[in-house]
Amino acid sequence: MTTKPEARLQELRLTLPVPAKPVAKYKMAVLVDRLLYVSGHGPACIDDKTPVTGRVGADLTTEQGKESARAVGLNILSTVRNTLGSLDKVTRLVKTLGMVNCTADYKDQPQVINGFSELMAEVFGEDAGVGARSAVGMGSLPSNIAVEIECIFEVTT
Amino acid sequence: MTTKPEARLQELRLTLPVPAKPVAKYKMAVLVDRLLYVSGHGPACIDDKTPVTGRVGADLTTEQGKESARAVGLNILSTVRNTLGSLDKVTRLVKTLGMVNCTADYKDQPQVINGFSELMAEVFGEDAGVGARSAVGMGSLPSNIAVEIECIFEVTT
């Protein structure tokens, strides 16, 4: 309502990575009526520090996992803008499935996925940017990426 | 059509726990049009017997996992009532993702998640209370909870 997402992104001095391309037989996102279904995204390679691969609880700390989840968020924002033309068309984040590549005894998946969720709140606001969510530990993820997240946005068309 | 969910709950002598609060950056449920997206819920602490944490196949039996899944159901019912004002606004259960914290060789995830699904059938009826579902084994779950379930309800607004 106040600052729109694209302007907010500028305020935050965030630059989105190049939109990711499918690594297999799928689309990055599919729009049905007013819901945008976003495919599972991994962390984009955004700098030299943010971890892309590794298992949280063994190779990566919770804080590193969280940075990785934030990188997934930037990657997803790039897909959303690329699909809709502008992030300003997003009405709200509806639902997130946050999947963490972690050890069997790891317990802090919610803190890891907050790296994604806090970014969404920063860009879309504390109400529209915060949705329903599950944050869980997977047996493994493609190419050993640290985090994979899929989500659904409500959009205006 | 016959007994409404709130009356049915009374018949079953079920008391719902206090609505859970988010443990991280998310909402317990988000309503979009006629669909209520419910976040991943863990087992509420409803008595001294029902297990909240532990791995099915190692720390917990299938029966204990099923009790835990039923506790997740009570917790979700509490969120639904808290969000909509009344369970009577639920038209049907659409879809459930039932996630079991279990050992790699565990095979009875459907029996565990039935603890949730049978409760939904008791409260909303054999048609409206039975939806599409997946029941799967996770690598790990937050705080080592035994079961995490997310679901979608169709509701009247």
Next chain:
Amino acid sequence: MTTKPEARLQELRLTLPVPAKPVAKYKMAVLVDRLLYVSGHGPACIDDKTPVTGRVGADLTTEQGKESARAVGLNILSTVRNTLGSLDKVTRLVKTLGMVNCTADYKDQPQVINGFSELMAEVFGEDAGVGARSAVGMGSLPSNIAVEIECIFEVTT
């Protein structure tokens, strides 16, 4: 637009297995408005060669896992036809969650789930048959099946 799915199935000389029945308290698919939510399906037993159970990366190769995912696809097509009366009522595949029973160090989940996704593209076309998707590794799956897939189709009613 060109060849309809049922005719396409004939061209491909594909025979669908008998529709699977729920193994627990759920429905194989639920229709809400124009979206068909399909429950998690395992591989149908379609011949003597296609693996139904086993862990990819240990018991099964990537190629065997992919065959198993294709068998899941045939099984899902059977459910969709059984629910809607005809595959020609499918407008598009919206979203797929592809869950692979694999070892913790396995990395090629997308290739496995392509067994499902390529079948959908063959039957529904390169646009309508390709949707959003996540392909991930699970800790375990019911009855030790190799692959479990749930998905959402947009349909005409």
